[in-house]
Every structure is written in C-alpha cells, then in structure tokens.
Amino acid sequence: MTINLNINDQKVSVPRGTTVLEAARKLNINIPTLCNHADLCVAGNCRVCVVEQKGARTLIAACAMPVSEGMDIYTNTLKVRNARKHIVELLLSEHRSDCTKCYKNQKCELQALANEFAFGDTIFLDLVEDHNYTIDRSSPSFIKDDSKCIRCQRCVRTCSELQYISAIAVSKKGSHQKISSFHNRPMSHVVCTNCGQCVNRCPTGALVEKTYIDQVWDAIYDTEKHVVVQTAPAVRVALGEDLGYDPGERVTGKMVTALKQLGIDSVLDTDFSADLTIMEEGTELLTRLKKALVDGDKNTVLPMFTSCSPGWIKFIEHKYPQFLPNLSTCKSPQQMFGALAKTFYAQKRHLDPSKIVSVSIMPCTAKKYEADRPEMRASGYKDIDFVLTTRELAVMIKQAGIDFRNLEPSRYDSVMGESTGAGVIFGATGGVMEAALRTAYEIVTGREVPFNNLNIIPARGMDGVKEATIKIEGCTGDWKFLEGVELKVAIAHGLTNANKVMKLVKSGKAAYHFIEIMACPGGCIGGGGQPIPTSMEIRKNRMKAIYSEDEHMVLRKSHENPEVIAIYKEFLGRPNSHLSHELLHTHYVERENY
C-alpha cells in the first residue's frame, strides 16, 4: 500500500512501513543521522535526525518514524535547526574533541555534523573531565576509547545483531551510562572475536583499529630489513574507496605499484597461499571423507569447517569448543604465507629469515590478533610481524604523497606472487567453498566441476546461509569410494548466521560434509578492516568486483597455480606432508564462554 505525504511541501509517495528518513531521501532531502546505520535495526537514540511534523506535540526522529497518510514534515524549520544544534553541541560536550590528533580526523561523522551545526562559540559546559573515561588498548586488534564515544550504540547493535557475540553492551544509566564489556573487563579478556565490525560502524574515534603504520615505516627504512608484503584478495576490490574511487572498483595493479613505491622489498599475494590452502584443505577433506566413510574411523568427525577466518576461529573456540575437532587444521592463508615467507621464501631468495619483516594487508582486524597467537611461530620467528588493514594501507599511500589514480599497474613479485581466480574469490562469502570444489572435484573425477564456466552459482550471493549438494560421479582410482556420494555443503557469513548453522550441526539435524564460515557479512569483502562506510550495496559491489577479477584470470583453479605446483615439488613434497603439517597446519584452544 502506498502512503502519500509531504516533506518540505514536496509530495512523495512511498510504501507503507517506509520511515520519514527514507521518504526524504527519495526526494533527495538530506536529514543528518548518527545512530542510524543501513545494516542495523533502528535505534532512534541520537536524535540528530529530528524533524517537525505538523500538528505533533514534539519533534519526531525521522529514522524511527514510519510514514502515515497526509503527514506534513518539515526538515529545516527554526525549531528543528535549534534542536539539532543543541543535540550536536550536547554530544560534543561529552566527547573529547582532540580532533587534530584523532585517528578518525576528517573521517568522523560527529566532526562532520559539528562542522555544519556547531561552529562558533560553544554553548554548553565541558563534561569530559566529569566522566571517568578509560581507554582500553588491551586488544591487539582495536582500541576502545570511551572519551570519544557518543553512545549511539551502533557497536552494540553490530555485536549482537550481526555477530551474536555482545562483547560490548550498554551498562549503567544516566550520566554513568557507558558501552562496556562484560564486567568492564579488558577487551582482550572477554568473549570478543576481534572481527572489527564495530570498528567499521563506529561514527567517531571511539573504536578504531590498533595501527602499526609507524612500525611498518620503520621496517621499510631499516636497510638491514627485507620487507615482504602480502595483500589479501578482498583488499584490491575495496582499497580504491579510501582513495577516491567508487565501491567495486578493482585497483589490483595500482595497489602493487603503490606498495613498491612505498619501498616494500617484495610485494606478494595472499592469493598464492589461498591456492595453497585449497590444496591442503581439499586434501584434508578428502582424507577425512575416506576415513569416515570407508575406514569407519570413529575419531574422524564431519562436517569439516573451514579455518580461514580468525574471527570465526575465536567464535568457535569460545562458543562451540566441542566442535574444535571439526575445524580444518589448516592455517589461514595469511599464516601459511607467513610461515613460508621466513622459510621457503628466505631460502629461495637467500635471505636471513631474522632480517625478514613480514607484513600483511588485510581487510580484517582479527588478523592482527591471529598474527599474535602463540601458535603462529612455525618458522621459528613470528610468522607475521605486522598486519595492516585496508584503511591503514590507504593512509600510508596518502602519507607517501602517491598520486594513486595515475599509477601504472604492475605485477606481483615472485616467488609467492602467483595466483589463480580460485584464490581471489576467497574474499567473498562462498569463495573458499567454490575454490575447494573446483579443485577437489577435479582431483576425484579428473573432470572439471559440472558448472558453467567453473562458476558455482549456488555458493555465491548474500544469503546468510547457503546450502548446496553436489553429486560426485565418475570417480577415478583411489577415489572410487566417493562414487555417487552427494556432497552436502553449507556456507555462512556473519557470526549470527554462523551460529544458526552451528545450532543445526549441534542438533544433528544437518548432515553436512563441509561448511565454510566467514565471520564478517559478505565474507572478507565486508571485513572489519575495510573502508568505511559499509552497507549491503557497497558489499555487493565489492563482491561483483571479486568475481570479475576471477573471470579475468587465465588460471582459475588452485591446483593449476604454477608456484603452488612448484612449492610442492621443491619444498613441501605433497599436500598434508610432514613439512606441510609443521608449517601450514595448527591446532585450536577452548576458551571461556559466559
């Protein structure tokens, strides 16, 4: 049903259930917002979006008010302007406005509003010193600075609605109200997956990634050090957003050039180790299937879960530790890369591994945590020294004064710079599954997966939980036992969806063989370290770019990656070999839950 209303004396017709804010946007009337976020439920608590409704006793929050027939809305009356100015001033009075030193300077939504509404003399008294604000730096992934917090609760809603964690929630009331962790413990000591989805949605500098930009610069300028960088697949389709491009623009070649101009000694690709992951994880899956289905080994459990997403790993360690044996023992591509950089790569390039500084550019904040895990020192050194987010890389490019738009694209260095389309699609939800199926099916049957142009469409898209069944036919040699088996797979992204799948698995109602889970909405393309803002539309554009990158590759199956073939020949032996296990596989730990 259509509702007709007037906004600023302009007629507009919208479907029932539309909010005043959405109706105004249809007319290109801008109403400022803060607590509102496209991915989250309506809060209506910052009140910045108040507008006047003719005949109403009070102003109304445009984000929370559904339209009604014949409504007369005014978005810019004196009453509205005065209230809005007051509200912005009130927020500023509780907010430590050391803007010039803030990591979010010029990227802060409160600052942008202050610029419109609160310039000139301050009306209200400074309340910052009245609050006992704390800064929590305990997480290796992010910093929580309460003095910058405006209590919009975007982070709280993100953590509960999208991620089913509620690591942070509102505590206390009135002037003491704050966004708090469980019992106010340090973030490093609560059930937090470090996914950074809250960081990605925080409008101010209250939640920001812990940055390692300066450390990386130090390494670059240290002539003793050899800096190798790996870039994750999802970075190349999002980095552009922080450098003036529209969402969904692929900037792979320019990014490589920019990294070289920053002074990185060797610019390599996480896609390489993504391909390697497929070899290891695919082999692990097939071995598990054989043990479970043919040998009747009771210790081999199915379904097998992917292990690429460190947010997901921490989630299962906290919430479903009884399923840790179901996790693939494969390290994530980042960590496989790290372990090889200081072993295989060092040998190939005749470098002293202690002189190598291994940096990864990730769409992710949880990767910072992952790199710090004590398990991740297989090379004898810290496998990954520093993890930078997509956003941090953009900052470095700006710091270096690089004219990104006019860069000539270049290719990744070697070794460990070669990749396939299968490695690329790791960046989107369903990508690991698709890549794994492309390879595993071919290993087992000697034929390509029976999907047009290798595109396994059921694994793609933004549905929270995706399921597919693939019948394996025409098995060769050792794989005869799989003949006629219907391989059941599931894919989930966002931890709320992951939890849905886990509940199914726990109840025994789902007979899956293989499950891919990514902690972030949309997979890595929607990672916590990606450019801000994010929305379903933005993530869809990035996803499109990922698949287009895949389509443009000559090689699209992990087992065809020549460097992967070579590393097995020269170094690792074969997938799941003893050395592979030493370097590329790991174990997990049960963590507390409450």
Add this chain to the structure above:
Amino acid sequence: MERKGLNKVGLIFEKIDIKEVLTKTFNMSSNDIIQNILNSGLKGRGGAGFPTGLKWKYTAAEKELEKYVVCNADEGEPGTFKDREILDKVAYKVYGGMVIAGKAIGAKNGIVYLRGEYRFLLPQLMKELEAFHNLLDEIGFDFKIRYCLGSGAYICGEESALFESIQGDRGEPRNKPPYPTSSGVFGKPTTINNVETLVSAAMIIMHGAISYSQLGTTDSRGSKVFSVSGDTPTPGIFELELGMTVQEFVNEFGDGDTKAVQVGGASGFCVPRKKFQNTIIGFEGVPTGGSMKLFNSSRSMYNVLHNYLDFFAEESCGQCTPCRVGCQQLLKGVEKVKKGEAKSTYLNELVKLADTMKIASKCGLGQSVGNAFRTIVENFREEIIY
C-alpha cells in the same frame, strides 16, 4: 473555568465485594465495558492522562490472540506513594481492574510490574492473589496474573521500558509507534494501566459510569489519590475530587507559610504562591500522578531544583542525547550559576536547552525534565542565582 472545590472522597479505598463486580463483568460484553469506561471520562492516573477507555478500545481492536494487561506498579516518581497504599489495602481491587481490562481487550494474562523497593509487600500480595485466582476459578474467568519485580530504575516506569524490563532486557524506552496497544510486552497488544486507574475502572463498573462522571470537571473526571508531603502538618494519602485550585489545596494541607507546591513530582510543575489561586489541579491546569509536595519559605528552591536535576541526571536511561547529556548540562549549569562561575544570563541558555529536551527527547522522562526546570527558574530565578 469549571471548579469543584476541595472534597474528600472514599472511592479507591472503599471495601467492596469484588466477587459481585467480577460476576457483573463476566456477564458484560467487551464493548459494554469499554463504553462504560469511555463514558466515565476516566483518564490514566499515572500522570500522562491518556483516556483509559480509548486505550482499551484500541487494544481490543487488535486481532492478535495473545494480549496482555500490565499493571504499572513501578511507582517511582519522587513524592508519590499512593500506589503502595492501594496495593497494601485493596490489592484485590487492582486485580479486579486487571480482569475487567482483560475482559475488555480479550486478554487472559496479566502482569503486575512491582517497584523493586516494594518487594516487602510481595508475600501479602501473593497470598491475596492466590485467593483472587480461586475466586476467578469459581466464577469461571480464564485469567491469570503474575508479578514481575523492578530493580530500582525510575525509567522502568515508562511503559515501553517497563516492557523491556519484563522481557528481561535493559529497561530502555522504545520508539513509538508502534504503541503498546498494538505491540507491547513480548510484542503483543498490551494495555498498560496505573494501579489507581485499574481500581477506578473497577469502581466504575461497580457504581456505573454516570455516578463516577459526576465527580470532577469536564477535563478531569472522577477523584484522585494524592500523596501529600513536604512542609505540611498532615502528610499522607488523600483521595480528593478533581477540580480544586492549588489555593484550595494549600488551604487544607499547607502550614500557613507555603511558598510553592511541586505538583506531579520531579517531572511535574512548580506552582508559586502567586499562581495558587488561578491554577487548577487536573488536566486543564497542572496534571499530576498524585505527588503534591509543599515548600515553605524556609526552603531554598535552588536546592529543590538541584535535587531534581541530580535525580534526573542519575535516572535518565542514558539512551538519547537530549536527556542523557541535557540533564548533566542543566545540573552543572545551575551549579555554575549559583557559584558565580557562569553569568546569570546562562540560565536563559539552559531554559532553551530544557525546551529542546521537551521536544527532542525520546520518551516522557527527557520530555518532562524541563517542566520543573522551567517553572522553578522562571518563578524563583533569584534563588537560583544568589
């Protein structure tokens, strides 16, 4: 302006045979009950004054099968203590009112949300409830009442925050619409009424709408239980017909030196002596949930205001900006003016802020902070400054 003078009434605490009222209710249609309540002119006794009959009518019109009657017994307004007395003395009439509301809207479940500080009443209340449930069984009423206890947050008296609290969530007001009549507790259509409203409804069913509507004025029908406190020789609970002026009230309860009456508690209005004569206590003048606090000339109105602001800065849920930060600003602002650290004209800025809070806050709490602020600052400005 219609006036009634000061008349003491004994409706709410009148001992009645609740079985008789319930039996009568049992034989009435939903529509009959709603019409009776509409005709009586009864408005909500919690303070906001929404017509009770309309509330029931809207809830009755909802098609959902599962509906709720919630009794708001989270009596938290400073200076209000009448619901405690009602529950203590005539809980069975409260339960009766809930059953009547249930029959009117088509609900089989009632929840009493009891203020945490009233926990001591619970053993007695439960005992009475058991007897009441037996009575319902006898008559054949399919209606069950249960208790839910608050934990001391003022905001949980706000209806939607109260629902959140019942649901086990943090007591924060919701966006409206949807209103409780369509989506209340557990997202189901809910009618939520104050303790006294429910007892009044029971009395209306018992005595009839006409008899009830003869009490009071056009805008404020019936009688009201007042919690009288402050500088008065006779503090306590009094049921009075609506329609008296503050002057008439002060003549009865004052100590001869009353300079101001705070009508409606911290969220209400301060009426100074010069306005006693022309201010009616009721919806045509100053509405009240029952709190009447008298101040004599020994009182500093700065202290009174400071106390209220301190209370609000503490009891705001903290969710919305105007209320959370506004309360702190008003409090700190008057402190600065008092100490001479801010100019007296800063009070004008604060009054503007109070006005913003009134129109931009999310719920009734933030919207009503300005009532006391404005009326005290306007009428006792010199006491705030010097």
